[in-house]
Amino acid sequence: MVKSYLILLACVLIWAGNYLARQFLLKEFSPYFLSAFSLTVISVFFCVIAFFSKSFARLKRKEFILFCCAGLIGLTANQVFLFTGLKYSTAANASLIFSMAPLITAGLAAVFLKEKITPQMILGSVVAIIGLYFVLSVKGQFRFNVGDLLLLGATTTFACNLIFVRLLSKRLSPFIITTYSFLFAAVIYDPFLVIGTKVGWSVSISIWMFAVLSVLIGQGITSLLWNKAMNDVGAAKAAIVLNLQPIMTMLLDFFINQTPLTGAKLAGAGLVFIGILLGTVQRGFLRKNFFQANKALEK
Numbered sequence: 001m002v003k004s005y006l007i008l009l010a011c012v013l014i015w016a017g018n019y020l021a022r023q024f025l026l027k028e029f030s031p032y033f034l035s036a037f038s039l040t041v042i043s044v045f046f047c048v049i050a051f052f053s054k055s056f057a058r059l060k061r062k063e064f065i066l067f068c069c070a071g072l073i074g075l076t077a078n079q080v081f082l083f084t085g086l087k088y089s090t091a092a093n094a095s096l097i098f099s100m101a102p103l104i105t106a107g108l109a110a111v112f113l114k115e116k117i118t119p120q121m122i123l124g125s126v127v128a129i130i131g132l133y134f135v136l137s138v139k140g141q142f143r144f145n146v147g148d149l150l151l152l153g154a155t156t157t158f159a160c161n162l163i164f165v166r167l168l169s170k171r172l173s174p175f176i177i178t179t180y181s182f183l184f185a186a187v188i189y190d191p192f193l194v195i196g197t198k199v200g201w202s203v204s205i206s207i208w209m210f211a212v213l214s215v216l217i218g219q220g221i222t223s224l225l226w227n228k229a230m231n232d233v234g235a236a237k238a239a240i241v242l243n244l245q246p247i248m249t250m251l252l253d254f255f256i257n258q259t260p261l262t263g264a265k266l267a268g269a270g271l272v273f274i275g276i277l278l279g280t281v282q283r284g285f286l287r288k289n290f291f292q293a294n295k296a297l298e299k
Contacts, residue, residue: 031084131270
């Protein structure tokens with residue numbers, strides 16, 4: 001169990017650092033190229049694994065349509081919003097705004113899947129939004145620039161993708177859903193890249209290697225490790241670990257880029273963390289662990 005938690009923490013740390021890696025790569029490549037590059041590399045990675053594990057499955061007509069929607073909205077639009085947003089905002093803001101995805105997903109699920117919105121979810125959303133206000137405020141003034149708006153678009157499209165995944169998971173495995181989603185996204189988006197985007201092929205080999213590794217490790221390998229560890233500890237506990245990502249990104253941004261780390265930003269990140277917990281962790285989960293902790297103290 002301890003090993004699984006260490007794997008989860010390692011994945012979150014890598015994901016936090018990957019925001020900084022993407023900002024670095026944006027100095028060498030355009031956001032549109034990096035979007036296509038990311039989708040293509042990760043789709044090839046998962047297709048190779050699916051081929052050797054014989055995981056490919058025949059799709060029904062409805063599933064094919066859902067994969068087209070997931071590829072176009074949940075991944076293609078998501079990557080374009082993400083990389084373009086990172087060009088005008090910060091890695092810390094990106095990580096924090098993305099942490100709102102579970103709450104946005106819950107709202108979309110209520111609209112499209114008729115799932116219930118609880119008072120606990122509403123309270124969590126309010127607390128998280130207040131925390132986001134503190135983080136995005138500069139000298140007491142709220143600043144929500146174009147980059148942050150694009151990142152909010154990336155978070156919303158990511159949440160849409162989670163809805164598509166829920167619909168597809170009635171018959172297909174999470175792994176094959178991930179594989180097909182990235183494959184469809186690459187097939188949809190890559191032709192537009194070839195037609196309308198210039199690529200700086202003169203970039204050094206070390207930069208190309210860094211780009212490949214950031215995608216393979218930051219999206220591919222860590223996703224597989226996360227899913228395995230999450231199965232061991234449970235989705236609710238894994239979600240708590242995942243919510244540490246914005247704070248980790250802030251700390252990495254501070255140590256690597258010397259980005260100022262104010263008390264207001266830390267307080268805001270803490271409120272976002274608490275809000276996400278309130279909105280996503282069920283009461284039964286908290287009550288169960290509270291009683292387990294009391295029993296342990298009694299012993």
